[in-house]
Amino acid sequence: MSKRLPTSTAGSLPKPSWLAEPETLWSPWKLEDEALIEGKQDALRVSLQEQQQAGIDIVSDGEQTRQHFVTTFIEHLSGVDFEKRKTVRIRNRYDASVPTVVDAVNRHKPVFVEDAKFLRRQTDKPIKWALPGPMTMIDTLYDDHYKSREKLAWEFAKALNQEAKELEAAGVDIIQFDEPAFNVFFDEVNDWGIAALERAIEGLKCETAVHICYGYGIKANTDWKKTLGSEWRQYEEVFPRLQKSNIDIVSLECQNSHVPIELVELLRGKKVMLGAIDVATNTIETPEEVAATLRKALQFVDADKLYPCTNCGMAPLSRSVARGKLSALSAGTEIVRKEL
Numbered sequence: 001m002s003k004r005l006p007t008s009t010a011g012s013l014p015k016p017s018w019l020a021e022p023e024t025l026w027s028p029w030k031l032e033d034e035a036l037i038e039g040k041q042d043a044l045r046v047s048l049q050e051q052q053q054a055g056i057d058i059v060s061d062g063e064q065t066r067q068h069f070v071t072t073f074i075e076h077l078s079g080v081d082f083e084k085r086k087t088v089r090i091r092n093r094y095d096a097s098v099p100t101v102v103d104a105v106n107r108h109k110p111v112f113v114e115d116a117k118f119l120r121r122q123t124d125k126p127i128k129w130a131l132p133g134p135m136t137m138i139d140t141l142y143d144d145h146y147k148s149r150e151k152l153a154w155e156f157a158k159a160l161n162q163e164a165k166e167l168e169a170a171g172v173d174i175i176q177f178d179e180p181a182f183n184v185f186f187d188e189v190n191d192w193g194i195a196a197l198e199r200a201i202e203g204l205k206c207e208t209a210v211h212i213c214y215g216y217g218i219k220a221n222t223d224w225k226k227t228l229g230s231e232w233r234q235y236e237e238v239f240p241r242l243q244k245s246n247i248d249i250v251s252l253e254c255q256n257s258h259v260p261i262e263l264v265e266l267l268r269g270k271k272v273m274l275g276a277i278d279v280a281t282n283t284i285e286t287p288e289e290v291a292a293t294l295r296k297a298l299q300f301v302d303a304d305k306l307y308p309c310t311n312c313g314m315a316p317l318s319r320s321v322a323r324g325k326l327s328a329l330s331a332g333t334e335i336v337r338k339e340l
């Protein structure tokens with residue numbers, strides 16, 4: 001990345017009201033068949049235009065092409081029965097009805113590759129594509145086949161690696177794996193979670209990132225955050241091992257969170273996508289607030305490795321709030337760029 005402090009978003013952006021229910025996470029599509037394909041492409045164009053207009057440097061599809069950050073990927077695999085549902089506890093936090101793994105999981109066809117090619121044709125800017133991470137995928141399913149979280153994660157890692165290689169060939173510059181589960185299952189992360197992630201990025205030449213956050217601003221998450229105390233030290237459990245991993249970039253939450261900023265030091269040497277925008281409030285940060293967060297982070301990450309970002313996805317926010325936050329991210333970053 002030639003530009004200093006390149007900005008990006010963690011992932012999702014709001015969908016237009018003609019495609020999905022506004023301000024609703026995981027809303028069903030309002031269109032079908034051909035109209036849906038066209039609708040998603042149009043939404044991608046609008047989302048890209050809004051990112052570019054706000055001055056975002058590393059752009060994405062705004063996740064206009066998927067309904068859910070985990071299940072849309074899993075729907076394209078064989079071995080998972082979406083009719084056979086079980087209620088499980090997601091990340092030890094809330095119950096959800098999830099599909100069942102009934103047979104060996106395999107990826108027989110690409111999932112997002114055509115969407116990524118479409119995005120690539122629309123812009124010359126660096127593009128980032130998000131995929132779910134293996135551990136977060138297994139935590140969103142009931143496993144009636146492998147009966148081993150580690151084994152299932154390993155199989156998903158292989159499928160993700162196939163997809164990632166095709167995304168790379170389609171011209172994606174950064175492939176990001178979303179692993180909010182890394183903030184919950186520390187022993188498993190260190191035992192096999194990071195190894196599974198490294199299996200997912202095996203042989204890739206493009207840059208790779210892992211996004212670890214405290215989730216969307218939904219009630220289950222905000223209730224959970226209230227139980228975490230005044231200092232959120234979860235990152236302390238996984239950063240040391242991640243620092244030694246092959247992953248290039250770590251994306252983390254920082255703005256308005258109780259994460260002690262000095263934990264970023266544990267990643268020294270890695271690139272850091274630092275969340276300087278809070279996605280759990282409609283209040284739009286001022287550029288100066290963004291700049292203050294970035295200045296604090298610069299004590300613990302070298303300037304050439306700091307990538308200003310949002311805490312998490314902005315899908316549940318209104319479009320105008322999301323636009324305001326994108327502009328604040330750019331303007332705040334510009335203040336700090338001038339100080340370097």
Ligand SMILES: [Zn+2]
Pocket residue numbers: 010180211212213214215216311312313
């Ligand atoms: Zn997130």
